[in-house]
Amino acid sequence: MTDTAEAAKSSTATAVEEEPKAKAAEAPSTEDKKDTGAEDKKKKEEAEEGGGKKEEESAKEEMRAVVLHGFGGLKSVKIVKRPQPALADGEVLIRVQLCGVNFQDLMVRQGVTEAPPKTPFVLGFECAGVVEAIADDVEDFKVGSRVVAIADHRAWAELVPVPSKFVYAVPDNMPLQEAAAITLSYAVAYILVHELAAIAPGQTILLHSAGGAVGQAVCALCRHAGNVTVIGVASKCKHDDIRSSVTHLIERGQDVPSEVRKLCPEGVDVVLDCQGGEECNRGYSILKPFGRYVLFGSSNIVTGETKSFFSVAKSWWQVDKVSPLRLHDDNKSIMGFNFRRFLHHQGGEEHVKRVLESVYELWKEGVAKPNIDSTFALEDVTEAMAKMHERRNVGKLLLDLSMEAKPKPTTPAKTKKEDKKETKEEAKDEKKENEKKDNDKKENEKKENEKKEEAAKEDTKEAKAAEEK
Amino acid sequence: MTDTAEAAKSSTATAVEEEPKAKAAEAPSTEDKKDTGAEDKKKKEEAEEGGGKKEEESAKEEMRAVVLHGFGGLKSVKIVKRPQPALADGEVLIRVQLCGVNFQDLMVRQGVTEAPPKTPFVLGFECAGVVEAIADDVEDFKVGSRVVAIADHRAWAELVPVPSKFVYAVPDNMPLQEAAAITLSYAVAYILVHELAAIAPGQTILLHSAGGAVGQAVCALCRHAGNVTVIGVASKCKHDDIRSSVTHLIERGQDVPSEVRKLCPEGVDVVLDCQGGEECNRGYSILKPFGRYVLFGSSNIVTGETKSFFSVAKSWWQVDKVSPLRLHDDNKSIMGFNFRRFLHHQGGEEHVKRVLESVYELWKEGVAKPNIDSTFALEDVTEAMAKMHERRNVGKLLLDLSMEAKPKPTTPAKTKKEDKKETKEEAKDEKKENEKKDNDKKENEKKENEKKEEAAKEDTKEAKAAEEK
Numbered sequence: 001m002t003d004t005a006e007a008a009k010s011s012t013a014t015a016v017e018e019e020p021k022a023k024a025a026e027a028p029s030t031e032d033k034k035d036t037g038a039e040d041k042k043k044k045e046e047a048e049e050g051g052g053k054k055e056e057e058s059a060k061e062e063m064r065a066v067v068l069h070g071f072g073g074l075k076s077v078k079i080v081k082r083p084q085p086a087l088a089d090g091e092v093l094i095r096v097q098l099c100g101v102n103f104q105d106l107m108v109r110q111g112v113t114e115a116p117p118k119t120p121f122v123l124g125f126e127c128a129g130v131v132e133a134i135a136d137d138v139e140d141f142k143v144g145s146r147v148v149a150i151a152d153h154r155a156w157a158e159l160v161p162v163p164s165k166f167v168y169a170v171p172d173n174m175p176l177q178e179a180a181a182i183t184l185s186y187a188v189a190y191i192l193v194h195e196l197a198a199i200a201p202g203q204t205i206l207l208h209s210a211g212g213a214v215g216q217a218v219c220a221l222c223r224h225a226g227n228v229t230v231i232g233v234a235s236k237c238k239h240d241d242i243r244s245s246v247t248h249l250i251e252r253g254q255d256v257p258s259e260v261r262k263l264c265p266e267g268v269d270v271v272l273d274c275q276g277g278e279e280c281n282r283g284y285s286i287l288k289p290f291g292r293y294v295l296f297g298s299s300n301i302v303t304g305e306t307k308s309f310f311s312v313a314k315s316w317w318q319v320d321k322v323s324p325l326r327l328h329d330d331n332k333s334i335m336g337f338n339f340r341r342f343l344h345h346q347g348g349e350e351h352v353k354r355v356l357e358s359v360y361e362l363w364k365e366g367v368a369k370p371n372i373d374s375t376f377a378l379e380d381v382t383e384a385m386a387k388m389h390e391r392r393n394v395g396k397l398l399l400d401l402s403m404e405a406k407p408k409p410t411t412p413a414k415t416k417k418e419d420k421k422e423t424k425e426e427a428k429d430e431k432k433e434n435e436k437k438d439n440d441k442k443e444n445e446k447k448e449n450e451k452k453e454e455a456a457k458e459d460t461k462e463a464k465a466a467e468e469k
Numbered sequence: 470m471t472d473t474a475e476a477a478k479s480s481t482a483t484a485v486e487e488e489p490k491a492k493a494a495e496a497p498s499t500e501d502k503k504d505t506g507a508e509d510k511k512k513k514e515e516a517e518e519g520g521g522k523k524e525e526e527s528a529k530e531e532m533r534a535v536v537l538h539g540f541g542g543l544k545s546v547k548i549v550k551r552p553q554p555a556l557a558d559g560e561v562l563i564r565v566q567l568c569g570v571n572f573q574d575l576m577v578r579q580g581v582t583e584a585p586p587k588t589p590f591v592l593g594f595e596c597a598g599v600v601e602a603i604a605d606d607v608e609d610f611k612v613g614s615r616v617v618a619i620a621d622h623r624a625w626a627e628l629v630p631v632p633s634k635f636v637y638a639v640p641d642n643m644p645l646q647e648a649a650a651i652t653l654s655y656a657v658a659y660i661l662v663h664e665l666a667a668i669a670p671g672q673t674i675l676l677h678s679a680g681g682a683v684g685q686a687v688c689a690l691c692r693h694a695g696n697v698t699v700i701g702v703a704s705k706c707k708h709d710d711i712r713s714s715v716t717h718l719i720e721r722g723q724d725v726p727s728e729v730r731k732l733c734p735e736g737v738d739v740v741l742d743c744q745g746g747e748e749c750n751r752g753y754s755i756l757k758p759f760g761r762y763v764l765f766g767s768s769n770i771v772t773g774e775t776k777s778f779f780s781v782a783k784s785w786w787q788v789d790k791v792s793p794l795r796l797h798d799d800n801k802s803i804m805g806f807n808f809r810r811f812l813h814h815q816g817g818e819e820h821v822k823r824v825l826e827s828v829y830e831l832w833k834e835g836v837a838k839p840n841i842d843s844t845f846a847l848e849d850v851t852e853a854m855a856k857m858h859e860r861r862n863v864g865k866l867l868l869d870l871s872m873e874a875k876p877k878p879t880t881p882a883k884t885k886k887e888d889k890k891e892t893k894e895e896a897k898d899e900k901k902e903n904e905k906k907d908n909d910k911k912e913n914e915k916k917e918n919e920k921k922e923e924a925a926k927e928d929t930k931e932a933k934a935a936e937e938k
Contacts, residue, residue, distance in 0.1 A: 196802070327764065328805035328806065329810070331815055336797035
């Protein structure tokens, strides 16, 4: 089933559901049995997600949240009622008005990110709203202040507690919607353009996923840098919308290096790649001397709606390892950038705070502009995810918690004509993918089988462990 | 034989020699036979080195030059009389007063650089002097102007023709000796510190070969950047001299990562490595998130006085290849920088010109300071090379063409005591190296044999080719 079809089905099915009380109440005790000192905090969080502490539960009001009930397709994503979360030390409780949808959310849903929380848990990395409460030890914020947060999962709910180090005050005069649209995209884009690639006037960059929110932010920053040639790669359907933001456009799926060589035979100074897979090797090959290839994502892992062992494995084995000695000979650099990991697991909070100060300055100057593709009701989250999956969004996808779960002018309902067109394109895409798969199948069959076997072993292990309990 | 002993012997043997007329005269014709269209220019240059065009030769005056007669030890380096070179289009003829000695010169002598000229040829990459003549199509310079040049080999002679794009005007008031000392070292250091590593206040860098000319230039630029912690690695004998230029010192040969972890458990922001080999893997391991490892040389290739298949092979197979996906996960970067290749073979001339404008500005501000270890007469070049080989220089080694080939106050003669000390240290070093070799031998024997076989094949090929002529 394609994501669109699934989204339509899910969408009708996701009228807010009451989470079964029994399950919600049981969850924490199950978690408690497994507790092992070091994981206490995590378990606590998971226990809360499972239904909150028993004693507090009855007293608490409920809220809506987007919960992932198991890794997989859109069907695993449900809007459910949850007890309102408790506030821990160092945290800010945010009454959420807007949420950002990112490609990472699709990866989390499929279970292809590193060490995701155990299901069920609240999805999402970005939310914006108003401070509802503050832990006693937090001094930076006031109740009622407008903030944006980049959370480590669990951001798509009406009330979200986030450690204050990941919460950012929205500048006066900046509409909350703009803050929600620019904060994460421009933080990533700023680090890419000004810190890693260090793009200078006169340079040429190759930008994959040019039509996404980060891609469009990169374009804006390059335009501001002045005299930067941007070669954007994007799905054909986005070309009309993004043509003015780039210097040249290449269609996604084409032979990118050949197309780049036609445009600039001497190669490019920078490649910004969030795809991974074969693009890594191709990207390196078209770098000029002194060029920098920056890998900041691996969206190639996501192919179908659910996790594909084939595509996950392929995204790894396709990428050539490179000797530092070759980089020395070629005068080239390879740079890795994993924003979420940096911010949440490698102590990047101060760094990101500094970056956001610059980003908000650029907003004041009119450089950083929100580029919102569309806004969805919380209940329509699967529709937003499907749109991103199919690479149909130009700029940011937002969830607006004040919106009702029905088609609105800002979230135009699909006409039958559009639907048909999409279905055709999907059919084409699917056909293409199948052809590709067939070609690769033979050589990759062995590796895939190995992966499957490993996964099967894992499953058996898990099943055994569950039985033992 | 150690380099020092060899240097002493060579030194006495290198009283200017007259190059055998027969050989000099024959060389061009031999070269002519082999000419194949595309290589015309190179062959012409080689022919000139072989003795110059026959018809011009008698009319020309002679000059001194440091000529490499075959790849190998110090014995292959001779001071010979050569016909003065002709000036080609786009070139500037420089009457040389000073030459810079670089580690690359040792590598060229051993024949471990990529595509060196055919022997015999004039050694050296750096010279400074006064413009003697200018080709008709060169507009940037005037006869009599003081210049520095970074040549593609062939810089160690009394008269050196260099394409004008590799020649730099010495700023007024800058003594020629200072220009000779800072130009190349600071160009490399500037690109390392300000462009590749992009060192910022508050950061920590690990700097290999901290006592060399480039290393000392890096220290000066970091000091100027302010609040940069420099952990320098250098031979023990240099520690007293360079202690004030770095924050911490580690002895060369120690377990660098462990020592670094003792000083800063969280790792470093930047590693600047001109050694290669195992240091590559070690360097990567001690990087903080967002850290950059910059490989800008592979001096580990040079062990003994002559080329060692073992060390060349080892410098390659020791280096782990890295997947860009790992860099993405780790939030790290690996950057390669090969200055000479960039400047001479990858069109980096405008880039380097811009860099040198900044360097000369920094000289005016008192930031870029010449750090001259010692100055040698042209005839004492092997002594300079030996000093560099044994890592005894702190800062720049220069050849001064006006100096006479005998011990001078600026080139203090070695006392017997010093000599003894050095011999002891060398013996220790040799012992250490032998032990290391023994340990590695078994696992590496196979690879070495393969390399040797390849080399033997190459030799056989060359011998056959020679026979066929």
